[in-house]
Amino acid sequence: MSINDRINTILNAVVHLYITKAEPVSSEMIVAYYGLSISTATVRNDLQLLEKQGFLMKPHTSAGRIPTDKGYRYYVDQLMEKEVVHLSEEEKEEVREQYKIVRDYNEIMKVTSILISRLTHNLGVVLAPNMIKDTLKDIHFVTLDNQRILVTLVTNSGLFFQKMMKVNCTISDENLEAISQIIKKEFYGKSLEVVNDEMLNQIYHYYFKYQTLDSIWKLMEECFDFTEDETRLFLGNRSYILKQPEFKEIEKLNYFFDFIEEEENLIKIMRKPILENQIDIIIGSELGQDVMEDCSVITRQYLLKGKLRGAISVLGPTRMNYSKSVSVLDFIAEQLSEILSE
Amino acid sequence: MSINDRINTILNAVVHLYITKAEPVSSEMIVAYYGLSISTATVRNDLQLLEKQGFLMKPHTSAGRIPTDKGYRYYVDQLMEKEVVHLSEEEKEEVREQYKIVRDYNEIMKVTSILISRLTHNLGVVLAPNMIKDTLKDIHFVTLDNQRILVTLVTNSGLFFQKMMKVNCTISDENLEAISQIIKKEFYGKSLEVVNDEMLNQIYHYYFKYQTLDSIWKLMEECFDFTEDETRLFLGNRSYILKQPEFKEIEKLNYFFDFIEEEENLIKIMRKPILENQIDIIIGSELGQDVMEDCSVITRQYLLKGKLRGAISVLGPTRMNYSKSVSVLDFIAEQLSEILSE
DNA sequence: ATTAGCACTCTAAGGTCGAGAGTGCTAATT
DNA sequence: AATTAGCACTCTCGACCTTAGAGTGCTAAT
Secondary structure (H helix, E strand, C coil), X not given: CCHHXXXXXXXXXXXXXXXXXXXCECHHHXXXXXXXXCCHHXXXXXXXXXXXXXXXXXXXXXXXXXXXXXXXXXXXXXXXXXXXXXXXXXXXXXXXXXXXXXXXXXXXXXXXXXXXXXXXXXXXXXXCCCCCCCEEEEEEEEEEECCEEEEEEEECCCCEEXXXXXXXXXXXXXXXXXXXXXXXXXXXXXXHHHHHHHHHHHHHHHHHHCHHHCCHHHHHXXXXXXXXXXXXXXXXXCHXXXXXXXXXXXXXXXXXXXXXXXXXXXXXXXXXXXXXXXXXXXXXXXXXXXXXXXXEXXXXXXXXXXXXEEEEEEEEECCCCHHHHHHHHHHHHHHHHHXXXX | CCHHHHHHHHHHHHHHHHHHHCCCECHHHHHHHHCCCCCHHHHHHHHHHHHHCCCEECCCCCCCEEECHHHHHHHHHHHCCCXXXXXXXXXXXXXXXXXXXXXXXXXXXXXXXXXXXXXHCCEEEEECCCCCCCEEEEEEEEEEECCEEEEEEEECCCCEEEEEEECCXXXXXXHHHHHHHXXXXXXXXXXXXXXXXXXXXXXXXHHHHCHHHCCHHHHHHHHCCCCCCCCCEEECCCHHHHCCHHXXXXXXXXXXXXXXXXXXXXXXHHHCCCCCCCEEEEEHHHHCCHHHCCEEEEEEEEEECCEEEEEEEEEEECCCCHHHHHHHHHHHHHHHHHHHHC
16 A cells, blocks of 8 residues: 555545544544554654645644545545445435326426435435526417416427416407417427517517507517526425534524525526536535535536436535435436436 | 503513513513513512413523413413504515516415515415315316326416326327317316316216227326325525524424424414414414424415415414514415405 | 654533522511 | 512522543654
8 A cells, every 4th residue: 555545545534534423533533443554643644744735624733633625625536436326225216206206397396305305414406497498399378367377388398487477458268379379480499598589679570560469469578588587496405404513503504594595696506517417516615605615515417308407406514425415416317317308 | 550450561561571682581671661660579579470370480590581371372362462563664565576576376475485584584484375175267288298298277266286297198189179178068167176076086987988088087087186285385584583592502493494394284283274364373382292382383364366275374483573473474465365366 | 664652732521609680588668 | 458678599601710531743762
């Protein structure tokens, strides 16, 4: 075993033991738990070295070591076993079971976030599929009552988008049918993004072109305005994260909840472009949020019919089980893509 | 001022001051804050009386008094001003503003839960309108892709219910149209409850009656099975409640979150029948849940087109501002009913 | 290069103490 | 009879101290 191997082993041991025990790791502990054939003094020398290089730190002079963000970074990049799937057959079965029951997209997203929470004991987050780049396949109007119309918009990948519109005059089913035909004729095969743009920019054009249908077009303008970014975010259980020792001071929890309840914060993190089938791990200070410097986020995108769509994440303390979380996200992303695409 | 009036004033003072200051209330404090023209000794005598009768208690011998559940109960039933609306014009305006923006039912529910949280600084909860007693007005099928059909079911009060169905064979639009006609013919004007029952019990009857449409009926059985009680619950912000002093011990928070994340718990409380336009206040031990004995729930139902539908609630520590919470629920229920019924 | 040995440092838990808040009782006052 | 002043008593809370022990870092030996 070369000296470099030994140093790596020791760093790995510190990260592992700290993740498991949530307490600073001492030289003695490392030797004991890893059955190393070197003395604690040697380990101490190596620990000093690792601290000087910025991978480890001590909470106080006479304490064991804990990893720094740099230490975690080195661990996830270099040391962590990525191949091994850290999921038991029971856990996998649980996921499959849950997915068997769900019926609609909302439920799928909700269940996914809960599954991630349960399996990682951190907070699971799901960003619903973005369909702005899908093309328009179909549009339907359903009259709810004489003041409300439900618009359902179906895309080429089988996703749908709904909006309720308020009207101040009754519009006959024939007229609705006519307008849906016109929209299909004009926009079929165009991406929602384009539909949105064209509709907003050229509404008067359509208005004059199909004058017979008069006031409906004003509504269409509103209806096709997707700019408000209807991103839907699903947060799983909070109860697991409360039990993490890092949150035993209520102050930390406050920061954490203030952060996650501002949806923009999470969306910004999860929207970050990631290479297909890759995992994005952001550790502590890398988040660039002072109040979240003790937390990490792991994000993975999922596919729908082969295309990147939404993302799923684990949010927890920097002292989270990274390899387990990665395994969970990998497995769930795979199952989710399958369900959505089937 | 009769002696009874004085006792009531003192009890009222203790509740008020404890709600505001979150600290045991002393005789001196009562006299000071209420400018009473009696001595602290007299107040102490009355406090002793109130304690003997079970309305107050002391955390320890040399501490001030705090209300018992019985004390809170007497307060909300007898002392609390119910008429006065404890909402500022700004707060009301905020509510109206928020409701102006929302577009669909889901969003309305979500916004409502958040508004309740924000205005009460506790947890707001919304139970979505129950439509099982509505009658069937319309049904639509939308083909998403060759394996999925979206069923939209419209009721007489303009609510709708959606379900995604998986099919293993392509069903033509003509057939879908035909079946929607048949369903409308058979079930128009019947309550969803009845539709559900009849569909489940007589599925074979329909199957033979309209044989030409063969396998679709199997799907209908599944589609109309509402028994799984698709109750939708919306929880508002958790961040306010974290800041309440009763939750400074993390243990209490754990119990709280475990409780609210089990949706059944909240549904059971909120489904309890309540007289129209009445408020239901459940205090501490009245909840019958050991772990929640320091929490209270206030529930109010809201109307849709004049009929009781869902419920909105405030969940917080027993030391919550009951009159403010009641005002918030009253105002929001009114606004919500209006929005839903307009 | 590794290790044994040991002095040193710091935390965490426990103990003591006094100040102060607030009560309850008694005796005096209205 | 109801109210009040006066005061002893009780309990908490924070400050301070002490000690055990966990763990380090250095030095000198291997």
